[in-house]
Amino acid sequence: MTTVLEALNCALLAAMDADENVILLGEDILDPYGGAFKVTRGCSEAHPDRVILTPISEAGLAGIASGMALRGLRPVLEIMFGDFTTLLADQIINHMTKFRWMYNDSVDLPLVIRTPMGGRRGYGPTHSQSLEKLYLGVPGLTVLAPVSLAILPAGRDGPGPLLQQAILGTNSPVLFIENKLQYLQTVSGLSDxxxxxxxxxxxxxxxxxxxxxxxxxxxxxxxxxxxxxxxxxxxxxxxxxxxxxxxxxxxxxxxxxxxxxxxxxxxxxxxxxxxxxxxxxxxxxxxxxxxxxxxxxxxxxxxxxxxxxxxxxxxxxxxxxxxxxxxxxxxxxxxxxxxxxxxxx
Amino acid sequence: MSIELDCYRSMLRIRRFEETVLDEFKRGVFSGTTHTSMGQEANAVGVISQLNADDVIVTNHRCHGHYLAYGGDMRALFAEMMGRSTGVCGGRGGSQHIHWRNLYSNGVQGGIAPIAVGMALAEKRKGNSTMVVVFIGDGTFGQGVLYEAFNMASLWSAPVLFVVEHNGIAQTTPTSQALAGSIPARFAAFDIESVELDTSDVIPISTAASNLIASVRDCRRPAALILNTARLGPHSKGDDTRSVETLQALREQRDPISILGNRLEPGDADAITGEVVTEVKLAFEQALADPYPQTPMEAAQ
Missing domain, CATH: 3.40.50.920 (Rossmann fold)
Known part of the structure; x- marks a missing residue:
């Protein structure tokens, strides 16, 4: 039985294995800690040179990830709590989602921002929100939210494949909305x-x-x-x-x-x-x-x-x-x- | 001497281009807004002339000079600002949102700084000698994200040169009313080497830029070039609150084109002026005859 957390973790590792341009950035994401919710666990041990531990600088990080993406890398940025995405709103709205379009489709910007939203853990007003609606309707931004299902044959769908595809297969910014309670949820297949x-x-x-x-x-x-x-x-x-x-x-x-x-x-x-x-x-x-x-x-x-x-x-x-x-x-x-x-x- | 002539030509192209822009704005040829860099041409030319072809330039709302010094096509920039399909970005970006080759501009203060750092880190990771230059202004120092960018640039040794065009005024706000402390001290706090010049002479700017660029390229470390300069025109089109006397003094003392022109043989300067005036006029007329983009533009539903 795989949890959503395990599925996402496997997807990160698989994406890093598949493409050496994939780079992870985020706060406290190095092993053995492996991120506040452990989604990046094992990544820095497997690829020490491609997991970047960062200061608490969400806006700057989003800019750095955008710059990396504009110059050929495939950065994946972890924002520890979805509540903190407000700190990178300018980078999302006025920078990363604008470049491709305002430069007349002459650039790619493959960048995934992963972040957990959601409450029900008693974290209170600034660590429990579901803010994704603020980013729906931003032209140029793909917003994905996995569900705890994997139905298609050959492992084609599910939280892991959705994330892996976002990292490896898209050339414009993706906001990937995870959820703290969902991490513990079992991914259900047809037989479940x-x-x-x-x-x-x-x-x-x-x-x-x-x-x-x-x-x-x-x-x-x-x-x-x-x-x-x-x-x-x-x-x-x-x-x-x-x-x-x-x-x-x-x-x-x-x-x-x-x-x-x-x-x-x-x-x-x-x-x-x-x-x-x-x-x-x-x-x-x-x-x-x-x-x-x-x-x-x-x-x-x-x-x-x-x-x-x-x-x-x-x-x-x-x-x-x-x-x-x-x-x-x-x-x-x-x-x-x-x-x-x-x-x- | 040929370097001086090249610099003179390059600066004069920017000046004549922007004079044309402001003149023709009044006649309704251009729409929207624009930010000219008259008086700051020596910064663009002095720094960009020292870059390698593969280097990356990240610039801001006041970007025409950087684009033209980099070799961008003049007609395409005119066309972009006229909203024509032949524009640098097909008319989507306008005056302050352009991309050509390795030059990227955006019109929001501060946000470009970490992007430049990210680009520099990507180039460093590729293992080549490419570096990034990012142009910011004294007004940019009001943005917090700038300090995040300085911190991570230094922490991770990004090959990026921060060029500060300190013209003493942010839109209409004098630096003295917006900035506490000093700009060199800010870089020093992040262990970023900086060099400060107070000149509008392109030659010493080129020399300083050359040295710093070599240092950034070889050491794969960030550095900063602080250029105390003068904005001779308005922030945008007509919004200059400075006194006539102040502007007159700046034009007499800080015009990079006069400063260099006074050292040239009169015949050389006149010949270049004649060629540039013709070039700009032709580029303008060609852009004016260019078609508008196809409409309507529709988002997928």
Whole structure:
């Protein structure tokens, strides 16, 4: 049984083995510590000259990684907590994502920024946020979020392949959104998902089939009455909600899980909504102006889609409290999803 | 003597180009904004003339002089600033966002410094002798990321030369109202060797640049060249708050083209001037006749 953490760790090692231009930079990432969440464990032992321990200088590091990428390397930058990505916002928005386009597509900038978002560990207001929505809609930035599934044969998908492909196969900046709780989650294969029928699809523009969209329905169940859309670690909570809704409430739903959040595409979600007529988005970031808001806006703009009921589940528009009791009341829970779905069908 | 003539020509090309830009802006030929470097031509020419062909230049919003001194095509820069398809970046970047060969510019203060360090580290890792020059100004010292860049450049021995064009004024704010302490002390704090000049004469600038560039290239260590200089024009198009007297004094004392021109044979200077005026006029007219990019531009949905 592989965890998401192990899958990502293997992907880093494999990417470094595959291409000597891959360089890791980050704070406290050297062995034996191996990074605050251990994702880089073993990398500096395997490739001591290609793992760079850095000062606490996120903005400068992002610039250095961009410069390296512009001159032919494939840097991978670890930002210890997703909350700290605000420190490199200028580098993301005004530098690394602008160069290729404003230089008339004359440069490549292959750079992956990995960072864990998310709460539920009691780390409090500045170490628990899910800030990825701030970076959705930045032209030129690909935002990926793995889910804890690996369905396709020959190990083609899953958190590890998604990261490895981002490092080795893309020539523009990627923000790779990990999640602290997801690290410990087991990566489920088809045999672990006996309750589900699982489909893997790809957006029309994703011709290389790099960014899976997973669609899960309860095996042998009647037609789903509602579409649930989620990403990242919320995929796990939403999957649990789908099972409990089916077995405890006899409410059947389809779960759609994109792994690429930007550029923004609606495939999978749209097709599902076309059948169910109801859509609930689930995210851990704050509710206002978030991913779910954009999904619902775009779906509602499609003529004839037949969206009759829609809602968002997200964190309250509050900082994430440190107290476990308060934190649980601010962040969406499995029960929150179940209760909302019951109101909608 | 031929070095002086080359420098004179190179500086005059920049001056005439930027004079044309400011003149024609008033007539609506250019759109958007621009930042000219009139008075600072000796920095661009003095430093860039000492680089090898493979070296990398990272520059800022005031980048026309660096681009032209590097050998960039004048018509393509005119065209870029006119928004034409033949522009350096097809009209996408405009005056302050250009890339040609190994020259990269961006219009946000400070952020280019760590990028230059990253480029230098990448070149060092390749095991070649390429180095990076990054042009910053006194105003850039207000940005925190600059100090992160200095720290990591020194810590990791990046072959990068920080060239500070200290013109004493950031947009309209005098350095004395924005900067505590000294610029050389800032480099010293990071164990980065610096050389400071107070001249608008291209020849001593070239000599100092040559020495520092050799040092950075050979030692694979960062260094800094602090050039106290004078901006003779506005920050942008017409936003100069300095007094007429102040500007007049600067033009009399700190114009690099006069300083070098006064040492040339009059016939030589006149001949170069005639050639440059013709070249700039032709480049401008060609760019003006160039087509606009195809529209509409659409993002994939």
């Amino acid at each position: 998902l006996s309750e589900f029928d699982v489909r893997v699809e790809f957006s029309a523009d994703d011709t290389a089939k790099l960014y899976p969209i997973y669609r899960l329905t309860i095996k042998g169940a009647p037609e789903p009455k509602i579409t649930l859309a989620a990403y990242g670690a919320m995929a796990d909570l939403t999957r649990e909600a789908v099972i409990r809704l089916a077995y405890e409430k006899e409410i059947f739903s389809e779960l759609v899980l994109p792994t690429r959040l930007a550029p923004f595409r609606l495939e999978g979600i749209l097709d599902s909504v076309g059948h169910t007529g109801a859509l609930l988005t689930v995210e851990e970031g704050t509710r206002t102006l978030g991913w779910g808001a954009e999904v619902l806006a775009r779906v509602s703009e499609i003529p004839g889609i037949g969206l009759k009921r829609s809602a968002r589940i997200a964190a309250q528009d509050l900082p994430v409290p440190a107290s476990p009791v308060l934190e649980a009341s601010v962040l969406p829970q499995v029960d929150t999803i179940i209760e909302q779905v019951q109101k909608m069908v």
